[in-house]
Amino acid sequence: MTxxxxxxxxxAGYGDFQALFGIDVAVGAGEVIALIGANGAGKSxxxxxxxxxxxxxxxxxxxxxxxIGSLPAARIVGKGIALVPxxxxxxxxxxxEENLQLGAYCGRPGRWNLETVLExxxxxxxxxxxxxxxxxxxxQQMVAIGRALMSNPELLMCDELSLGLAPVVVREIxxxxxxxxxxxxxxxxxxxxxxxxxxxxxxxxCFQEGRVSLEGESASASDEAITQAYFGVQx
Amino acid sequence: MTTLIxxxxxxxxxxxxxxxxxxxxxxxxxxxxxxxxAHGDFIVxxxxxxxxxxxxxxxxxxxxxxxxxxxxxxxxxxxxxxxxNRVSSRDPLPSLMVTFGLSIVIQNVLQELFSADPRxxxxxxxESQGVLLPGGINVGYLPLLTLLATVAVTFALQWxxxxxxxxxxxxxxxxxxxxxxLVGVSHRRTxxxxxxxxxxxxxxxxxxxxTRTAVSPSDGPALLLYAFEAVIIGGMGxxxxxxxxxxxxxxxQQAGFYFDPGWGIWLGHVMFLAVLVARPQGLLPKTA
Numbered sequence: 001m002t003x004x005x006x007x008x009x010x011x012a013g014y015g016d017f018q019a020l021f022g023i024d025v026a027v028g029a030g031e032v033i034a035l036i037g038a039n040g041a042g043k044s045x046x047x048x049x050x051x052x053x054x055x056x057x058x059x060x061x062x063x064x065x066x067x068i069g070s071l072p073a074a075r076i077v078g079k080g081i082a083l084v085p086x087x088x089x090x091x092x093x094x095x096x097e098e099n100l101q102l103g104a105y106c107g108r109p110g111r112w113n114l115e116t117v118l119e120x121x122x123x124x125x126x127x128x129x130x131x132x133x134x135x136x137x138x139x140q141q142m143v144a145i146g147r148a149l150m151s152n153p154e155l156l157m158c159d160e161l162s163l164g165l166a167p168v169v170v171r172e173i174x175x176x177x178x179x180x181x182x183x184x185x186x187x188x189x190x191x192x193x194x195x196x197x198x199x200x201x202x203x204x205x206c207f208q209e210g211r212v213s214l215e216g217e218s219a220s221a222s223d224e225a226i227t228q229a230y231f232g233v234q235x
Numbered sequence: 236m237t238t239l240i241x242x243x244x245x246x247x248x249x250x251x252x253x254x255x256x257x258x259x260x261x262x263x264x265x266x267x268x269x270x271x272x273a274h275g276d277f278i279v280x281x282x283x284x285x286x287x288x289x290x291x292x293x294x295x296x297x298x299x300x301x302x303x304x305x306x307x308x309x310x311x312x313x314x315x316x317x318x319x320n321r322v323s324s325r326d327p328l329p330s331l332m333v334t335f336g337l338s339i340v341i342q343n344v345l346q347e348l349f350s351a352d353p354r355x356x357x358x359x360x361x362e363s364q365g366v367l368l369p370g371g372i373n374v375g376y377l378p379l380l381t382l383l384a385t386v387a388v389t390f391a392l393q394w395x396x397x398x399x400x401x402x403x404x405x406x407x408x409x410x411x412x413x414x415x416x417l418v419g420v421s422h423r424r425t426x427x428x429x430x431x432x433x434x435x436x437x438x439x440x441x442x443x444x445x446t447r448t449a450v451s452p453s454d455g456p457a458l459l460l461y462a463f464e465a466v467i468i469g470g471m472g473x474x475x476x477x478x479x480x481x482x483x484x485x486x487x488q489q490a491g492f493y494f495d496p497g498w499g500i501w502l503g504h505v506m507f508l509a510v511l512v513a514r515p516q517g518l519l520p521k522t523a
Contacts, residue, residue: 051417073416074424082417089414091407102403106419151418 001028004186005050005081005155010060010069012049019045021210027155030184032177034197034218037207038230043190044086046207047157050188051083052076063155078106082153086160086190088144090132097128099143103150110152111183117146120176138169145173149180156180157188162196174200194226208232237370242489248378250465250485251385252447254478255440256458257465258388259433265396265472266405266429267323269330273337275459277434280341281307281441282450286354296358303438311434316427323426338455345452353449362446381443385478388436392474395432405429409472464507470517479518483510 003026010023019042027033035043048054050061052073061069068076082103090099100114118125121142127135132143141161148156162170170193177200181187191197198204198218206214206229214221214229260274271277284306288299322329365375396402404420412422444450444458461484469480484503491502510517 053413053416072421074419074421077417077419085414085417089411089417091410091414093406093410094403098403101400102407102415102420103418105400105404147418 004029006062008060010049010056012045012054012056019210023212025205027186027188030186032181032187032201034201034204035190035207036194036197036204041207042210043207044159047083047159077151080154082148082151082156084144084148084158088140090140090143092133094132095129096124096132096143099132100146100150103147106151108152112149112152117149121146137165141173155186159190162193206230241372242493243486244372246486246489247482248382249489250482251382253461253465253484254481255385257462257477257481259436260462261466261474261477262429263433266409267426269323272331272334274462276338276341276455277437278441278458279450279452279455281438282445283345283349285356285442285445289356300442304435307434307438308431312427312431315430320423320426342452342455351451353451355449356445358446377447384439389474389478467517468507468510470520473519476517476519
């Protein structure tokens with residue numbers, strides 16, 4: 001399996017506050033990996049750094065063999081990396097359809113367009129002229145995923161899709177994931193629910209206080225090892 | 236009755252000019268929440284650019300107008316990209332200070348270069364021609380052209396914002412300038428484009444204004460006041476609101492002029508204050 005994205009000693013932070021201390025993560029082409037860890041472990045910061053919202057040194061993020069660590073966010077999406085941000089962050093002035101259309105702003109060709117996204121999430125079709133923020137939380141999350149898909153990414157990064165959603169809605173959202181990655185798209189899933197994260201991924205990385213405390217196969221890792229890596233104490 | 240109709244007609248025609256002044260301000264505020272104190276001085280600046288192109292470089296008026304629009308677009312883009320993007324933040328104070336400073340610089344540079352004399356653009360008598368309607372109502376061709384231009388500009392802006400990919404990017408950037416970057420929109424470029432378009436609107440306003448009356452380098456702040464009042468009466472960030480705001484201001488001033496020539500401007504301000512008290516959110520708040 002060829003490596004699509006690789007971080008080498010990635011450091012990032014907010015002003016004087018350093019949140020990541022040398023993260024090494026690799027994502028293969030067509031691979032789904034999960035990032036788990038407690039609140040404040042640096043998972044969201046990691047995704048923001050890859051998406052370009054936080055600047056890193058060029059060589060700290062290698063994508064398809066090229067350093068992209070210092071590119072601005074507006075150019076990274078055009079290279080095929082899309083982020084579904086934590087808390088969805090839809091544009092309230094825009095309708096559902098306009099939010100989706102804006103996702104295609106970078107003009108990457110591919111199988112995702114307004115029609116295929118509405119086929120993936122049929123619930124959005126009849127509400128597509130409503131203001132995006134007038135929808136239920138689950139439907140807003142579908143719009144956020146659809147908006148990211150509209151840029152036809154090769155790497156989809158999802159930050160806490162389950163945030164603030166009822167368990168039944170979370171299952172519905174994650175049920176769409178296999179169809180999304182079916183054509184070889186890679187994905188990085190950040191998820192609080194460790195069991196769910198392991199179900200949908202082939203490998204996982206556990207973050208703790210800005211460092212990778214454990215990595216392994218999602219199916220075979222032991223619960224004790226994960227618990228220790230997650231909380232950093234002997235359970 | 237005829238008097239009333241005359242006040243309304245002349246007020247709407249005058250208001251069209253104020254609405255045109257305000258349209259660029261409305262766009263800039265709607266996209267980047269930037270209050271541009273130098274807006275009136277930019278109008279005056281472009282009047283003098285047009286004056287230099289026609290009276291000093293002796294270009295034909297049409298060629299000068301095309302050139303003016305091109306210069307305005309480039310200048311607006313560069314101003315935002317190089318200077319104003321550096322001070323655009325959630326805090327409104329830095330951009331207020333910078334545009335306030337620009338206002339002073341523009342006034343003084345223009346006085347230095349062109350002296351304090353008022354200048355007008357010669358159109359060969361077009362500004363004094365008009366049509367006499369029944370009832371003795373005189374409608375000038377120039378004010379009529381101004382009204383047509385304002386209606387066209389309002390429709391164009393509404394279409395741009397509501398129907399195009401650029402308009403979606405404008406609205407989304409206004410909502411959340413961090414998240415738009417995730418869909419590939421550079422908020423710096425979007426801001427620069429918005430200012431470039433605002434400058435084109437300023438160029439149109441400048442050309443029509445300078446044809447109507449003589450303009451001196453220190454006239455900017457008064458124009459800014461009219462633009463501000465029109466935007467706020469209409470409701471921040473709505474183009475048809477700004478259009479209505481300009482009309483309301485024009486009609487109020489025209490009514491004042493009818494009672495006493497010294498009352499026109501004053502009654503406009505009174506109407507503005509009355510709207511602030513009765514309906515502080517403006518006539519038509521929110522961008523479509």
